[in-house]
Amino acid sequence: MRHIDDDVDVLKVMTSRFRMKLFSLLFRIGPVTVSELARRMDADPGQVSYHLRQMQPHGLIEDVPELARDSRERWVRAALSGWALVRDSEAPEARAALQAWTSQWVIDQFERLRDFERTYMTLPENWRHASFGSSRHLRLTQDELTQLADQLNAVLKPWRELTQARVESSEIPPDTRPIFIFYHAFPEEP
Incomplete structure (x- = not known):
């Protein structure tokens, strides 16, 4: 990354x-x-x-x-x-x-999400069920928000490494699809 x-x-x-x-x-x-x-x-x-x-x-x-x-x-x-x-x-x-x-980055992310939502029903059922989206409202301190970011990045690390290894070796299982993940976490005024 x-x-x-x-x-x-x-x-x-x-x-x-x-x-x-x-x-x-x-x-x-x-x-x-x-x-x-x-x-x-x-x-x-x-x-x-x-x-x-x-x-x-x-x-x-x-x-x-x-x-x-x-x-x-x-x-x-x-x-x-x-x-x-x-x-x-x-x-x-x-x-x-x-x-x-x-x-430009934010525009790209939301266009990709909009395109996914527009074509959701054309996906095979197993891919529709595997897809997810979520939003949460939390009350955290700055230190807790930093910990959350670190934990999310730690969860994604092995998946990034698997993806990188597949790309570098060109050995990608046939049922593999590109997966787009984006999330934002930021303070809002009460």
């Missing part, structure tokens, strides 16, 4: 709506050709290649040359398994970039 903090260059690169969608797609489908990415994004392969080149120097994507059948075919995958925000930067440029990136 990558912590997004005051690396202004990474934040700027990922404020692009197109790159955010491209990156989300890479998370979901794993190693893929640039041609297939372009088809799924309904974009020109040159446009997709340009955005991938912007992301690559920041360690966001990586080439997978061993999958290419010839020198013209380019395979890529996401180099990360998730994002974590660190919002403590005092630098004005970093704060502005973080705010722009966060806005």
Whole structure:
């Protein structure tokens, strides 16, 4: 998992709506050709290649040359398994970039949830029953909220590691699907 903090260059690169969608797609489908990415994004392969080149120097994507059948075919995958925000930067440029990136990130999360809800009934019954959503209202101290975040991340860690191992080995069980998890926990005014 990558912590997004005051690396202004990474934040700027990922404020692009197109790159955010491209990156989300890479998370979901794993190693893929640039041609297939372009088809799924309904974009020109040159446009997709340009955005991938912007992301690559920041360690966001990586080439997978061993999958290419010839020198013209380019395979890529996401180099990360998730994002974590660190919002403590005092630098004005970093704060502005973080705010722009966060806005795009939240939009992406809710669009993905909306798309899931829209297509929920088209899923096989076993996947519908396995899917879940929840919201809770808690009353916690700052220390307790920090503990909650640590515990949630600890619960997800073995699942992130399993996913990473599957992606790196290209040995993914046939009934595996990309799973999107997002949660937020923050204080509200009473």
